[in-house]
Amino acid sequence: MSPVKPNHLLPNLDLAPLPDLDTLSHPEKDALIMSLDARIIEAARFLSEQKLNTDLSDEELDVLEEFLSSATLEDRSMDLATLEGLLTAVVIGPDKVMPAHWMPWVWDMYEGRLGPEFANKDQAKQILDLLMRRYNAVVRQFLDDPAGFDPIFNFSGHWDAAEWCEGFLFGLRFGEASWGTLWIAHPSWLTPFVTLGTDEGMELLEQRGGNAMEVVDAIVPALVNIHTFWRGRHTGQAHGIVSSNFPMGGSGTRQPIHRDAPKVGRNDPCSCGSGKKYKKCCAANTSSVL
Numbered sequence: 001m002s003p004v005k006p007n008h009l010l011p012n013l014d015l016a017p018l019p020d021l022d023t024l025s026h027p028e029k030d031a032l033i034m035s036l037d038a039r040i041i042e043a044a045r046f047l048s049e050q051k052l053n054t055d056l057s058d059e060e061l062d063v064l065e066e067f068l069s070s071a072t073l074e075d076r077s078m079d080l081a082t083l084e085g086l087l088t089a090v091v092i093g094p095d096k097v098m099p100a101h102w103m104p105w106v107w108d109m110y111e112g113r114l115g116p117e118f119a120n121k122d123q124a125k126q127i128l129d130l131l132m133r134r135y136n137a138v139v140r141q142f143l144d145d146p147a148g149f150d151p152i153f154n155f156s157g158h159w160d161a162a163e164w165c166e167g168f169l170f171g172l173r174f175g176e177a178s179w180g181t182l183w184i185a186h187p188s189w190l191t192p193f194v195t196l197g198t199d200e201g202m203e204l205l206e207q208r209g210g211n212a213m214e215v216v217d218a219i220v221p222a223l224v225n226i227h228t229f230w231r232g233r234h235t236g237q238a239h240g241i242v243s244s245n246f247p248m249g250g251s252g253t254r255q256p257i258h259r260d261a262p263k264v265g266r267n268d269p270c271s272c273g274s275g276k277k278y279k280k281c282c283a284a285n286t287s288s289v290l
Contacts, residue, residue, distance in 0.1 A: 055137035056130060064130045068106075072117045076108045081159040082167035084152045085197075087138045089171025092146075092227040094178035099132065102174060106131070109170065146224045153216075161216045165197030182229060189225045192218045 056064065061080065068077045078086065083106055090097045108114040118124035141149050153159045172179045183190060192215050195201035205212060 054133060056134055060130055060133075064127065064134070067116070067123075067127050073107060076110055076114060077116075078106050078109050078167060079159070079163060081151075081153055081161075081163040082109070082170070084134070084138070085164040085167025085169075086171045087135050087167075088149075088151075088223065089168045090174060091135070091138045092142055092223060092230060093171065093175060094181075094230045095175035097174045099135070102171070103131070105170070142227055146227045147220070149220055149223060151219065161219070162196045162202070165193040165195075165219070167197075168193045169197045182226065186225065186229065189222045189229075192216075192222050 065080050067073070068079060068083070086102065086106070090102055104112040104115065107116045116127070118127065138149075151161070151164055153161045153164050195205055195210075195215050196212070205215065
């Protein structure tokens with residue numbers, strides 16, 4: 001039997017050629033089978049890790065977006081733009097924030113309590129893998145080339161820069177005390193997000209006759225400045241790629257929460273009569289991640 005050439009996709013695995021089975025005794029065959037099982041498990045684990053470090057395709061983005069907009073989540077979950085804004089703030093921010101802390105707010109951005117309803121274990125694994133691969137893609141981009149970061153709203157008008165900035169501002173709630181240092185030292189770096197991500201910011205921009213596209217163009221340079229500012233100042237372990245065995249936290253199953261009043265949609269007018277959308281009025285005022 002000719003030697004097996006090392007597979008460049010599986011550099012750390014034992015790929016030695018197999019012996020001729022006809023020459024083996026039964027105990028030797030049993031030992032070989034156990035060895036093959038170990039190789040298969042190791043290969044599957046390696047490929048799983050490799051996939052977790054691969055960004056989502058357009059089709060996979062559609063799958064994640066469809067799930068986030070499903071009937072059980074659409075009124076409270078983040079859309080893809082808001083999600084990426086949140087992930088970016090978490091990745092470049094001052095403190096290490098584990099997925100178990102920010103993930104509940106993806107499903108329920110107002111209370112962080114209502115969890116997703118998966119059809120089965122396969123769907124749960126698929127959606128969580130997609131979510132963590134998106135997170136890892138943001139991590140990898142800021143590790144390798146912060147200035148080359150291209151927000152999702154640049155790819156299609158379907159995703160809005162305002163929603164993205166809203167998600168980024170939401171991410172500032174994780175470690176508010178630390179973020180306060182940046183607010184004081186460099187408030188102009190946060191101006192694009194406040195301008196586009198809040199009703200007040202948009203109103204002020206219109207009153208001053210500002211150009212929204214100029215604000216959009218200022219987002220990535222601001223992210224680079226913020227990333228540089230916090231690099232080396234992280235109070236915890238340095239941010240990095242999350243592996244397939246990342247801790248989710250919690251019991252794994254959320255109990256349903258029954259409401260005494262009808263659910264208010266994220267884009268519905270707030271019931272307080274302010275004229276603002278619920279998500280940017282009472283929901284924003286009552287939400288807390290601390």
